[in-house]
Amino acid sequence: MKTLFALLIATAGLVCAQNQNAEVHVWPVQGNIYMIVGAGGNITVQVGKDGVLVVDTGLAANADKVLAAIKTISNGPIRYIINTHYHPDHTGGNVKIRLAGSTIVGANVTGDIKDAGVGAAVISHIDVLNRMSAPTGTQAPSPEAGWPTDTFLGDQKKLYFNGEGVDILHQPAAHTDGDSIVFFRRDDVISTGDIFTTTNYPIIDLAAGGSIQGTIDALQKIVDMIIPIYGQEGGTMVIPGHGRLCDFGDVLNFREMTIIIRDRIQSLIKKGMTLEQVKAARPTQDYDPLYGSTTGFWTTDKFVEAVYKSLKGEK
């Protein structure tokens, strides 16, 4: 199932990749933060005197376009890649983008290990590495040159780069088991990975440790971190895993939808309904015009099934 899910995403990405006219765009967010769209999952770019930091790298096939897009923002060295999760539409560009960069080394490292500075550092939660790699002697689902080089096991990793604190916060059992949200504290921007999107229902990769409650908890975490200027707007900007640039109100709407559908499916389960009966009841019908799909990788049926199974503790 794990392989199937990754394969489905990769296939969906392949379809995009085969489109030679796929366009990659750079969009300024605020401060030193930019968003690159069109390369697969959204990519966050932070630039400054120390170089370039990117959150996620898009599909492998679009890596050259992403590198070209980064060059339009900064000629500085790519120092860090942070992966929000392991799916190939967010990590596919790791190899090329990592190798286009370099790690800051010195002191007792240079001289002893000459290639220590080759390639940018790739930071992620340990579960991202676990899902991209494989035990020795078995086929890994992704190339080794793109694996995370700097993993963390706890709930947080802190980094200071380009004059600001970067908070990498693990969100257990949300979209997958290895999700991180990345908070740029001075620029006041949050990069959410696929915990939050504007284009589809929450994608819950059950086989990779995702869950509906973890997704809601992670959305709540994002809501708690955002400080709007007034009402539900401005202030903290939010870059979703897919879709348009957002702020507080958009995250609230998505959280509202997710909770309401969770509640509906939970009540149908309490009535003893089977999965097919729950699907037939169409508990998402009011949100389908916004997030639903009958075709493609993540259909409405798949979402309902994932919520149902997650609530029942099934995989």
Added chain:
Amino acid sequence: MERIYRMATSVWLFPVLLTLAHPAFGQVNLGGVWNNLQILHEDEPERLPGPELGDYLGVPINDAARYRADAWDASLITLPEYQCRVHPSDYVPSFAGMRIWEEFDKDSQTLIAIHTHHFAWGTERTIWMDGRPHPPEYALHTSQGFSTGKWEGDVLAITTTHLKEGWIRRNGLPRSDRAVVTEHFIRHGDNLTIMTVIRDPPYLTEPFIRTRDYLYEIGGQIAPYPCESVEEVIRAKGIIPHHLPGTNKFLDEFPAAHGIPPQAARGGADTMYPEYQNKIRGAAPAAKADAK
């Protein structure tokens, strides 16, 4: 002789300057404070108390919008993060005063933008008049959207995209973030009519049209509108008040209170047109609430 020449020049030049001052295309000044407190009777429920729950009459909603509105619980706005949510630009003209001011390029006196500031929640909006394009879809959506305007004779025609999700009515009828809104600001002396046309395929089967009227107010002022959220109800995080399907007992109240056939209260494009009365002629009105 020189004096006569100067006078002749003045006589010739003055009408020319007047002509230049009036643009080739029709344009009226909209600047000033406009108010509608004197005409709150126009669609009054929308102005102050809010429409009744379950009143979808005359709104061309689809099934998805109806289902969503049925689930809406007014307690939602007790959540701190919802208390200061502003009215979107296609709804805020229902409320109180509005200041309009124009922004001109200093040298060319070309109109760059028209700005509005509504009393309600202090929403401000820019209507770009300089021909700039709308941003790409991946740009931020806001409650006021991205607006561009042009003059159609003396009428200001505005197109707004990039709206955040909003509402058609304050009883849960949704308007999606994909809506395109067209407005016409029509001034007749001291009267201003704003006609709003909402096209929203996710939730509307036909465009929804409404008008709001304002009166020019000499010396009018707009008060500030500070909003600070408070904890009205102690709740655990992650709770969203809503009605599960089939459990909203308030939906019956509107047709019962007004003796309206229940199916009419459910709205839809049919209910916008006068012919609908013929369609439901003979249908039993809902029982009066006090008769239950």
